[in-house]
Amino acid sequence: MNHSLTREQMTTILQGILCLVLFVVLLQVWLLTATTNAWLGGDDSVLWPAAAASAACALVNCALLRCLNRLTV
Amino acid sequence: MNDTHPPAWRQDFPIDWPQDHYVARRDFTKFLVLTSLPFALVQLGIGLVNWFRRDRGRWPVRAIAPLADIPVGSVLSFAYPDDNDPCLLLRLDDKTLQAFSQKCTHLGCAVTPDEDKKCLYCPCHKGFFALDSGRPLAGPPRRPLPRIRLENRDGIVYAVAMEVNPS
Structure with missing residues (x-):
């Protein structure tokens, strides 16, 4: 990581990471809603693909958090 | 009033607003990531509940x-x-x-x-x-x-x- 970044640059990067994390979390909310609706309607074929997608989203968020922790002023 | 020294109130309220905003966004991002993990766990839980229900066996007569x-x-x-x-x-x-x-x-x-x-x-x-x-x-x-x-x-x-x- 480049340690010569200014605080403004760091803030821009932070905002980008924040937007990505927010988008992924909203995707997970939609996934959970759609999965629950399908499951209660008797369709259980989407449960495991949706669970895998949600787990992948969580991993992406963890990777983004790792990038965030590497950022230092 | 000497401009080279910060005002007296600054010593009483030494808040660095840029630093404060920076930390707040970082903490908020960490909080969002923490909420992301329970979502994935709930999805897995639904799959497991469905699996156990299906594995419960035949319908009773x-x-x-x-x-x-x-x-x-x-x-x-x-x-x-x-x-x-x-x-x-x-x-x-x-x-x-x-x-x-x-x-x-x-x-x-x-x-x-x-x-x-x-x-x-x-x-x-x-x-x-x-x-x-x-x-x-x-x-x-x-x-x-x-x-x-x-x-x-x-x-x-x-x-x-x-x-x-x-x-």
Whole structure:
């Protein structure tokens, strides 16, 4: 990581990471809603693909958090 | 007043606003990531619950009543698959028997037969279901009532399975 970044640059990067994390979390909310609706309607074929997608989203968020922790002023 | 020194109030409230905003965004991002993990765990939990339910085995076979004791046009309450799952058995005509779960697919209220309109009626939110198929006719329910598969064995009506999403 480049340690010569200014605080403004760091803030821009932070905002980008924040937007990505927010988008992924909203995707997970939609996934959970759609999965629950399908499951209660008797369709259980989407449960495991949706669970895998949600787990992948969580991993992406963890990777983004790792990038965030590497950022230092 | 000397401009080279910060004002006196700054010493009392030494808040660095840029630093404060920077830390707040970082903490908020960490909080969002922490909420992301429970979402994934809940999704996995739903999959596991469904797997265990499916792995529970066959549907039980339960005797409901002798066919001769069910008059045409009558409705009989019974429980299936467990004692806590109320169902309705309807004898529509001499040869037609239908059975449905009594739990409305909207919010789980008990449906009752509406003899005037020839349908099943949920009084909580005015949901209506067809007597012959259990499909929703009006009101908030969007899914059909789970249908109980019946068998006539030596004059006794048995419940043998439940179709959660009958087509």
